[in-house]
Amino acid sequence: MLPDFPATAIANVRDLLLFYAECGMSYAVISEILHLHHNILLSANAICKRLKRYGLQCRRGPVSITQQELQSIVLDKLKLLPKTVGYRQLTDLLKQEGHHVRRDQVMTMLRQVDPNGVQFRSRRRLLRRTYYSLGPNHTWHIDGCESYK
Structure with missing residues (x-):
């Protein structure tokens, strides 16, 4: 659902960009909304550059968890998950649970907590x-190949 832009404000491009960016929308979504609802054509790249010019840094996502909390959560998750789960899947699992973490944070935490697992996955070789x-x-295997010894 589209958030309502305040009706009392005169809608200029700067105000619209800042409003939708503060709502947490991606640049592509902002571009689509501006085109469909405000008849303004701006690419996602142009939106990023303008927001940077307005003082709003390009977002890498909100972070609401400390390193110690992230470490304890990752350790708990690694006990339950198979060792083939990497930082991308772990980040998605954490986001589904409501934790706001960046993928690079989870990647560095996995390197600290589980270096053997990272090395195992980086070789891309399964046992x-x-x-x-x-x-x-x-x-029989699921893929239909016979297996016997």
Whole structure:
């Protein structure tokens, strides 16, 4: 749902940009809203440059968690999750739970907390299981390949 711009204010581009940026919208969404509702054509890149000129830095997202809290949460999550979960999935899980964290923060925290897991994932090599089967067509993989030994 589109937030209502204050009706009493005269809508100039600067006020609109600042209002929608403070609502937490991405630059692409702001660009679309300006085009559809205010008949103003600005690209997302132009919006970013203008907001920077107005003193609002390019956003990397709000952060509402300290490093110690993030470390304890990441340690708790790593106990429950498989070791193939990387910083991207972990960041998404934290955001779904309502924590506002940046991906780079989670990445550096994972490097500190779980260096072996980071090295394991960076090699992009999974540990293959060895199956012992009674004979052909006894054990099948989901992908349809037979596996027997």
